[in-house]
Amino acid sequence: MSRADGLAVGVVGATGMVGRELLALLERRRFPVRALRPFSSGRAPAAVRFRGRALAAPGVSLRALASCDVVFLVSSEEAALALGPRLAALGVWTIDDSAAFRSDKNTPLIIPEVNAAALRADRRLIAGPNCTLTGLAVAGARLHRLVGVREVRLASYQSVSGAGRAALGELFSQHAALSGFGRGGGGRAPMLGAGVSSILPRAIAYNAIPQVGRFGADGYSSEETKVAAELRRIWSAPGLKVSATAVRVPTIRGHALAAWLTMNRPLSPARARALLSKTPGLVLSRDGDYPTPRSAGGKDPVHAGRLRQGATAKELALWIVSDNLLKGAALNSVQVAEELRRRGWLKPRHFL
Ligand SMILES: NC(=O)c1ccc[n+]([C@@H]2O[C@H](COP(=O)([O-])OP(=O)(O)OC[C@H]3O[C@@H](n4cnc5c(N)ncnc54)[C@H](OP(=O)(O)O)[C@@H]3O)[C@@H](O)[C@H]2O)c1
Numbered sequence: 197m198s199r200a201d202g203l204a205v206g207v208v209g210a211t212g213m214v215g216r217e218l219l220a221l222l223e224r225r226r227f228p229v230r231a232l233r234p235f236s237s238g239r240a241p242a243a244v245r246f247r248g249r250a251l252a253a254p255g256v257s258l259r260a261l262a263s264c265d266v267v268f269l270v271s272s273e274e275a276a277l278a279l280g281p282r283l284a285a286l287g288v289w290t291i292d293d294s295a296a297f298r299s300d301k302n303t304p305l306i307i308p309e310v311n312a313a314a315l316r317a318d319r320r321l322i323a324g325p326n327c328t329l330t331g332l333a334v335a336g337a338r339l340h341r342l343v344g345v346r347e348v349r350l351a352s353y354q355s356v357s358g359a360g361r362a363a364l365g366e367l368f369s370q371h372a373a374l375s376g377f378g379r380g381g382g383g384r385a386p387m388l389g390a391g392v393s394s395i396l397p398r399a400i401a402y403n404a405i406p407q408v409g410r411f412g413a414d415g416y417s418s419e420e421t422k423v424a425a426e427l428r429r430i431w432s433a434p435g436l437k438v439s440a441t442a443v444r445v446p447t448i449r450g451h452a453l454a455a456w457l458t459m460n461r462p463l464s465p466a467r468a469r470a471l472l473s474k475t476p477g478l479v480l481s482r483d484g485d486y487p488t489p490r491s492a493g494g495k496d497p498v499h500a501g502r503l504r505q506g507a508t509a510k511e512l513a514l515w516i517v518s519d520n521l522l523k524g525a526a527l528n529s530v531q532v533a534e535e536l537r538r539r540g541w542l543k544p545r546h547f548l
Pocket of ligand 1 (some may be wrong): 206
């Protein structure tokens with residue numbers, strides 16, 4: 197990278213779980229960073245490491261962000277709402293991982309392997325999708341394009357890191373508090389009761405919680421509603437029927453989905469396997485094998501397995517796992533920035 201090619205890159209939320217993955221990805225993928233400007237909430241002194249150096253991560257400075265070529269927002273919805281439109285209006289490419297703009301028709305909602313065509317040179321604010329639907333949106337994209345998916349039913353098994361750093365800390369402390377159970381052997385399996393949590397709706401250690409977000413009047417959680425709406429947008433399929441049950445489980449990273457896809461016409465598992473094996477961004481396990489959050493966590497691609505016929509000749513069943521912090525957030529955002537560079541839209545604006 198010559199100095200002239202390098203980009204000034206801002207990261208708001210650099211000290212968070214997604215932010216730290218994002219910094220590591222910028223290094224690993226050799227993104228041409230000339231100057232990195234990391235920010236945190238500013239509530240406490242903070243620093244991050246980049247290319248072997250410690251950099252201070254203070255509270256947000258709009259002035260410093262306005263001098264960047266691209267800003268990654270990986271912090272909170274409030275910060276995204278306050279910064280996103282202002283930065284974009286100043287000409288800064290701004291890629292947000294929060295839910296703030298995902299349903300805004302004027303903000304492209306992008307998974308590069310699936311709908312890079314929805315990027316626009318004059319829309320400098322771009323949203324990344326909900327981490328739960330990313331795996332399905334990638335895995336089913338080619339099936340949808342070539343055969344047509346008319347209905348999706350799914351159950352998610354979502355890791356605790358998807359709820360942020362504080363939720364993960366709570367899982368570990370609940371686990372530590374319970375780890376004395378069962379010592380001495382024998383007896384009945386422990387009964388833990390519903391449990392309480394200050395962050396998730398119930399205690400998460402040794403549990404499964406069928407609530408991610410708030411429930412709406414229709415009985416669906418906000419996560420379930422988001423998955424449906426965002427999948428329709430990303431696949432450009434306004435008529436797609438989606439029914440989801442989102443469940444938080446005590447895994448650390450990697451969201452898993454059991455999905456049933458009803459196609460427009462009959463599709464054999466063998467033909468589906470051929471289509472899935474050429475789907476960009478997807479690794480399909482061989483028959484009899486499958487990914488788990490532990491095997492697919494920390495990996496870039498979406499992983500799938502257990503492909504089989506569903507209840508009818510038009511239905512397929514599939515197990516999908518993707519890392520919520522990578523493809524579900526940081527990696528997707530970096531891939532968006534890489535795509536903007538490939539198009540020549542993201543380039544250095546300032547020489548300091
Ligand atoms: N976790 C996931 O799997 C996932 C997946 C997709 C999308 N997302 C989205 O990505 C974003 C970050 O998630 P996360 O899991 O990384 O959360 P996190 O670990 O809790 O980190 C939050 C980050 O945002 C910073 N922050 C909080 N309030 C801020 C403010 N008002 N101004 C500037 N910075 C602020 C925090 O700084 P301090 O260190 O100072 O607190 C921290 O760096 C969220 O919008 C989330 O919805 C997360």
